[in-house]
Amino acid sequence: MTEQKNEQKKSARVLLDDGNRRPWYVRTLIWGCAVALVGGGVYAWMSTRPDPNAVSYVTQVVERGPISVTVSADGTLNPMRTVTLGSELSGIVRKVNVDVNDEVKTGQTLIELDTRNLxxxxxxxxxxxxxxxxxxxxxxxxxxxxxxxxxxxxxxxxxxxxxxxxxxxxxxxxxxxxxxxxxxxxxxxxxxxxxxxxxxxxxxxxxAMIASPIDGVVLARSVEPGYA
Structure with a gap:
C-alpha cells in the first residue's frame, strides 16, 4: 500500500515537473493568445453595441408644399381685398347659391337672374x-x-x-x-x-349669371330670390 502511494506521488511530481519545464516563451505565447482572444471578443462586443449617445439622421425628399404661419395674439383680421358684386342688368333674382362665410372660387356662379326675357x-x-x-x-x-x-x-x-x-x-x-x-x-x-x-x-x-372674380369668402349677402 505504501509503495502504491509513493508511485502516485512520483507520477504527480513528473507531471508538475513537465509543466514547469515548459519554456518561458511558450507560456507567454499561451497567455498572449488568451489575452488576444479576450480582447478581440470585448472589441467585437463593444463595436456591435449601439451607442446611446450616437446621433441618428432621417432623410426626406424635398417637396413643395404650403407654409403655415401661426400667430398667437388677439386682434381683428381684415381682408386684403374686398369685391362688391352687382348686376349690370335689371332683372329679378332667381337664385342665390351662397351664404355668408361660404368659401368661393374664381368663376363660381353666386347669383342667377331670371333669364326668360333675355x-x-x-x-x-x-x-x-x-x-x-x-x-x-x-x-x-x-x-x-x-x-x-x-x-x-x-x-x-x-x-x-x-x-x-x-x-x-x-x-x-x-x-x-x-x-x-x-x-x-x-x-x-x-x-x-x-x-x-x-x-x-x-x-x-x-x-345673368353673376360669378365670383376671385377666390375668397362671402362677407355679406344682401339679396334674396325674388329681389329686383
Missing part, C-alpha cells in the same frame, strides 16, 4: 338674323336676274343696230339693276345689325 331676346335676334340672310339671298337673285336682262337688251340693241329696244327701255333696265344692287347692300347691312343684336342679347344672357 332668352326671348336671343331667340328673336336669331330669327331676325335668319330672315336677313334669306333676304340677302333673294336680293342677290333679283340683282343677277336684272343684270342678265340688261345684258340681253344691250345685245339685242347691238344686233338690231339700235332699233330695239329703245334707249328708254335700256335706261329703265339699267335702273332696275342699280335698284337690285342697292337692295343687296341693304340686306347685308340688315345681317350685320342682326348679328350685333344677337351678340348683345347673348352677352346680356351671360351676365
Amino acid at each position: 332668352e326671348a331676346k336671343v331667340s328673336s335676334a336669331k330669327a331676325a338674323l335668319t330672315s336677313a340672310k334669306a333676304q340677302l339671298k333673294e336680293s342677290e337673285a333679283t340683282l343677277n336676274e336684272a343684270k342678265l336682262r340688261y345684258d340681253r337688251l344691250k345685245e339685242l340693241n347691238r344686233i338690231s343696230e339700235g332699233r330695239m329696244p329703245t334707249r328708254a327701255e335700256l335706261d329703265q333696265q339699267e335702273a332696275s339693276v342699280e335698284t337690285a344692287r342697292a337692295s343687296v347692300e341693304v340686306s347685308r347691312a340688315s345681317i350685320a345689325d342682326a348679328e350685333a343684336t344677337l351678340d348683345t342679347a347673348e352677352t346680356d344672357l351671360g351676365k
